[in-house]
Amino acid sequence: MTAGKVAVALTLLAGFAAAPVLADNRNAAGAPVTAVAAQDRFATPLTLxxxxxxxxxxxHLQQKPDPSxxxxxxxxxxxxxAKILLAGESDNADILMEESVNGKDVSGEWAGKLVGNTFxxxxxxxxxxxxxPFALTVQAPRAVK
Incomplete structure (x- = not known):
């Protein structure tokens, strides 16, 4: 994300809710999910x-209040x-994000793909x-007691 990088606003999140994501890449009915647009994957918060x-x-990742x-x-x-803040864009499987340690200045950049449950x-x-290199796995939601 060097040349042509899109400027993104970094926003501190107050908290994250459990995400209804299934660990084996199946939908709620148990049917295999073959292609999931990244923006749809973030409709509910994800823990990786x-x-x-x-x-x-x-x-923790989720859509901004305005998904666009x-x-x-x-x-x-x-x-x-210390929480390191993230903001970016997803285009199908491709995800580009900037991070900020202090909430103002960009301190790092993430470029990756979300394929199945692996980012x-x-x-x-x-x-x-x-x-x-990074490799993260989407976590199944925890049961609420």
């Missing part, structure tokens, strides 16, 4: 877990308490001096 380089992370403005969210690195690609610093 996996790795960013060697670090374990948990990410893209997606927003945050992630945390295991063992750290993977490359994270980089804004100057591309550091890059790391």
């Amino acid at each position: 877990r996996g790795t960013l380089g060697d670090a374990q992370i948990e990410m 403005e893209g997606i927003q969210g945050s992630y945390v690195i295991a063992g750290q308490s 993977s690609g490359t994270w980089s610093t804004t100057d591309d001096a550091v890059t790391k």
Whole structure:
């Protein structure tokens, strides 16, 4: 996301609700889902877990209040308490996001694909001096007690 990058507003989220996403890429009736547009996947918040380089992370993503403005969210690195904010766009399976550690300045960029229940690609610093692979899996919603 260097040349031609789309400017996105970073928004702090107050919280995330459990997402009705099924871990084996099937719809609520149990039928296989063959192609899901990324923007439809974010109609309800998603929780994803996996790795960013060697670090374990948990990410939360959802549509912005106006879905035409893209997606927003945050992630945390295991063992750290700071939320890193995310904002970006999805186009079918392709997802491009910018992150901000301080809520104002862009500190990193995510470029990846959401295929089935796996979001993977490359994270980089804004100057591309550091890059790391990432692989995250959409988590099934937790049962409410």
